[in-house]
Amino acid sequence: MVLDNLKDGLRNAVKKIANASHIDKNLIDDVVKEIQRAMIDADMNVQMALELTDRLQERALNEKPKAGTSAREHVIQILYEEFVNIMGTGEELELKSQKIMMVGLYGMGKTTTSGKLAAYFQKRGLSTALVAGDTHRPAAYEQLEQVAEDAGVPIYGDPDEERAPKVVREGMKKFKGYDIIIVDTSGRHSLEDELIKEIKRIRNVVEPDEVILTIDASVGQQAGPQAKAFHDAVGVTKTIITKLDGSAKGGGALSAVAETDAPVAFVGTGERIRDLERFDPKRFISRMLGMGDLEGLLEKAEEVMDEEKAEKTAKKMLSGDFNLKDMYEQMEMLSGVGPLQKIMDMLPMGPSSLSEDEMLETQKKLNSFRIIMDSMTEEEMENPNMIKRDRIRRIARGSGTSPKAIKHLLSHYKKSKKAIKGFTGNRKMRKQLMKQIESGDLKI
Helix, strand or coil: CCCHHHHHHHHHHHHHHHHCCCCCHHHHHHHHHHHHHHHHHCCCCHHHHHHHHHHHHHHHHHCCCCCCCCHHHHHHHHHHHHHHHHCCCCCCCCCCCEEEEEECCCCCCHHHHHHHHHHHHHHCCCCEEEEEECCCCCCHHHHHHHHHHHHCCCEECCCCCCCHHHHHHHHHHHCCCCCEEEEEECCCCCCCHHHHHHHHHHHHHHCCCEEEEEEEHHHHHHHHHHHHHHHHHHCCCEEEEECHHHCCCHHHHHHHHHCCCCCEEEEECCCCCCCEEECCHHHHHHHHCCCCCHHHHHHHHHHHCCHHHHHHHHHHHHHCCCCHHHHHHHHHHHHHHCCHHHHHHCCCCHHHHCCHHHHHHHHHHHHHHHHHHHCCCHHHHHCHHHCCHHHHHHHHHHHCCCHHHHHHHHHHHHHHHHHHHHHCCCHHHHHHHHHHHHHCCCCC
């Protein structure tokens, strides 16, 4: 998961504060040590860690809580504010017609990120195209072609042409009527003179609205000097930090880039085409502290959710007509949002209720349920009450599971249906919700 060490350290600190009988110097000293360890484990700058904890200590011991706020809540709020401050402002990419040029060193995830960014804009209704401006790396065009296919956008490139500016010029001409044109460029192992000259020439051809630098989270604090060097060369406007899900040094990269003139716009949190998240320091730190990110969860759900299908399912649930087919569709949509751990991270204090082992077990159980339902007939999915002994044995054989597993699924379904019935039992409330769904006032 994203920055596990930092996340665990911050959440331990929050728990110590929340569970303390009173706030005193000893508690604050203990919390400060916990936070310093977590920051250093995440490869954040030592001086930055000391300055942050000094400010935390001074404010926690001397600032008076606001009216209606307890001392514990006040200290947690200070912790939140100080971490948000060191993460920079974060800046969105506007949803408007624009030309984007991607830059970065070899191995930073630039090509994959170009595809993710294309999918991001395409999903939001902007016609988007990719131009293959990396004419040096073997199979660069083929890789971009694959990510373009995953993103569902067109691509232009010429694998036989070595002059990158020429390819880019032709690509810009081909996609002139598109809202978004994203130009992938060559990388090097270091910011050599040759690379600088080429990206400057390409910049002159593209005349980009945004120059986006991609940096692998594992480079840690070296992200800062890299961002500055590229900025000095071609005027970087935004940064995307990739592979944040698998790097212990991600804290170093985030905090280092936040100090440059190229704010972080997105972070890469996985290998899938949709694993690109807008970087909002407030929401990011909120998740780190276990306070959740419901706005981010809704954004993810909207990206993968079939609105018409979701509305139909909601109506069926409210009417009490909820079958296994509906449950299967819900699980499909849930899996589209991301792994259970990522979803729980977006819920306020979600992970505190489930250990990592319990999380994995729950994910395993949900996967098993889907496999079992794949072995059921349409009639059984729509009428679960007809699934008796002989059918249970057949489904168990077909799914490679046991009759006990089938019974467990049916029990889970009955409990879910009962819970939904309890929630929608009030006829007046049910009628009101149905009316809101039909009018479009209630978004599913």
